[in-house]
Amino acid sequence: MAKDTIFSGESKNIEYKVTLPDKSEKYMKTIVAFANTQGGKLIVGVDDKTHQIVGVENDVLFQLMDGIANAVSDSCVPQIIPDIEPQTVDGKTVVVVSVEAGKNRPYYLKSKGKDNGTYIRVAGTSRLAFPEKIKELEMEGARISWDELTCVGYPVPKDATEKLCQDIERFRKKAGMPNHSVNKEQLINWKILKQSEGQLLATNAYALLTSDYFSFSKTQCAVFKGTDRAVFLDKRELKGPIYTQIEEAVDFVLRNIRLGATIDGLVRKERYELPPEAIREMIINAHCHRNLLDESCIQVAIYDDRLEVTSPGGLYNGLTYEEVMNGHSKIRNKGIANIFSQMGLVEAWGSGIKRILNAAEEYGLPKPRFQEFDNMFRVELFRNLFPMMEESRDIGEASEKHRRSIGEVSGIEQQIELNDTQKKIIKLLLEDNQLSAIKLADRIGIASRNIESNIKKLKELGILIRHGSPKNGYWEVTLTY
Incomplete structure (x- = not known):
């Protein structure tokens, strides 16, 4: 058992307790949650905030381990049989309670019943399962x-x-x-x-x-x-x-x-x-x-x-x-x-x-x-x-329709000739594909009506494709010159 794996912090499969709570229900939720998800380890003798190894006193060690085994047996339905063992780390003893992913799901606290006592592991916490999750656990347990x-x-x-x-x-x-x-x-x-x-x-x-x-x-x-x-x-x-x-x-x-x-x-x-x-x-x-x-x-x-x-x-x-x-x-x-x-x-x-x-x-x-x-x-x-x-080049859904209607782009490249204004429009839109006709006209130095006429021609040729709304959309250029 690698120290850097189980003592590097709490996770979906690891939970720490400095000491064992007086009420077993507080940690039985974790045991049940591990069994209902992917298994995990409850480690007693580690500070959950600082990750400092505090340890368990040797004179209460075996009493504590027996107490955990009895609590699990008495509190959980169906029966969960964890592996409980002491481990020495940095000269201190901790208790590691290992729970495997269970096959007879759902597992729950006997005192609360299935609807209110079924827990699952979410990130580093044990949470009450919603009804649809309980239903899925039931089907898993029944192999349905x-x-x-x-x-x-x-x-x-x-x-x-x-x-x-x-x-x-x-x-x-x-x-x-x-x-x-x-x-x-x-x-x-x-x-x-x-x-x-x-x-x-x-x-x-x-x-x-x-x-x-x-x-x-x-x-x-x-x-x-x-x-x-x-x-x-x-x-x-x-x-x-x-x-x-x-x-x-x-x-x-x-x-x-x-x-x-x-x-x-x-x-x-x-x-x-x-x-x-x-x-x-x-x-x-x-x-x-x-x-x-x-x-x-x-x-x-x-x-x-x-x-x-x-x-x-x-x-x-x-x-x-x-x-x-x-x-x-x-x-x-x-x-x-x-x-x-x-x-x-x-x-x-x-x-x-x-x-x-x-x-x-x-x-x-x-x-x-x-x-x-x-x-x-x-x-x-x-x-x-x-x-x-x-x-x-970008294809986009609209440009795919153009491909189907006018053929492969490689053929177009050999057949069409663009005027200087159209080439300038393409160059500017390759640099900024959200430029409006007014801004293009200002950059090129011609009337916006002229720009709109050339854009219409480029759209007909399938060289320019408009995506999205007039305000938030953008231009797709399928050819470069």
Whole structure:
């Protein structure tokens, strides 16, 4: 047991007590909270403010250890069996109470009952669990996956079932997987549908895969100006089957990041500034591992410096951040995870984080950041602030529409000629993309009406794209001269 690990300060997994409180309930909350989350250590004999090792007197040491064992046995339901041992540090003895993440959740204080005595660990404190958290703990303890439960009253129409089967086959083909005919019998085997007394019953997973039945099953996508959420440039709210949300969310990101090109001999090669594989993995993981008992939505946010994907729900069933980063995985939504596997959306469990890291490294990007909170998990993929390629330009959603209507930009470069005013406008907007027509006219020294006429022409050519409102928006320049 490394001293610098357990004596460097309180955390989600460490709590100090100078002495044992007279009322056992004051520290039983911590024991229960550790068992309900990722486990932890309660250390008696350390000052929680100064981290100074005070120690426990030897003449009361074993009495204190017996008292802790009895209090845990008498106070906690279901039974918690901690490991209680003395440890000598700097010539002083402390008592270390180690509690593992429990499998028979939820754990609670017998005197308060389940509703008022269930605690969880949040950062460095033990807090009372809300009803929805208690429900999730109950399902963890019963090894039940919410998405495999019956969706009471949800119909199973033939056309919706056939479409789901066809889409699974389509995804398999797109992923290069073996041809495999999918029908309702296989959906039953995969626990997406259930049979009861001759009737087909839908599971929650079936509803999520065929409709927008649940109001929380949405992906909110947005582009922000700068590095915070102060100013929206664009936003979308995606609904429908979750696999279509994934496709549309990936497309949204690709439309709103830069696409660059290099010329290799006579061949033009295009590459997005962020690896599409990592973008796809981030969004798939968010849907696969989200907490479906939390009515928040998945959020995909694009900032000037990063892509950020946030999913509701912290780590599942005692899984630690360190375990996640080392490739370990616990499946929260078994039905959805199985279908995603059948579709080729996921490969080996626990490999998603590694693929994101590898893709970022291959692109020469900063190391992605993974943040775990009590009720959410966030992945941040950082954009390269310096040009990576010989030619780079912003695409944005509007400019993607221009690409489709007028063809590749490389062809335009060879066909059009700009006048001096248009070239000056482009040069100034590359320096400051928020300049108004009046300010451009003042800088160039011509009438603003002339500026507006030239801007209109540049917009028609697809060289200038306007994003956002007239007051807070900005200009995107797709070509440089």
